[in-house]
Amino acid sequence: MSNNVLTVTQDPRGYIWLGTENGLQRYDGTHFRTVWNERADQVLLKKMAGC
Secondary structure: OOOOEEEEEEOOOOOEEEEEOOEEEEEOOOOEEEEOOHHHHHHHHHHHHOO
């Protein structure tokens, strides 16, 4: 399993979002949370890419 980071962005609440080959990870300044929902991945990655 690879966690190569493809994109990084920060949302208005200050969370850092990492788009990886295996989904999304959210960093709150202390902890990482993995988001595996494929639909959420597609929506957020499109938003981060400016599509």
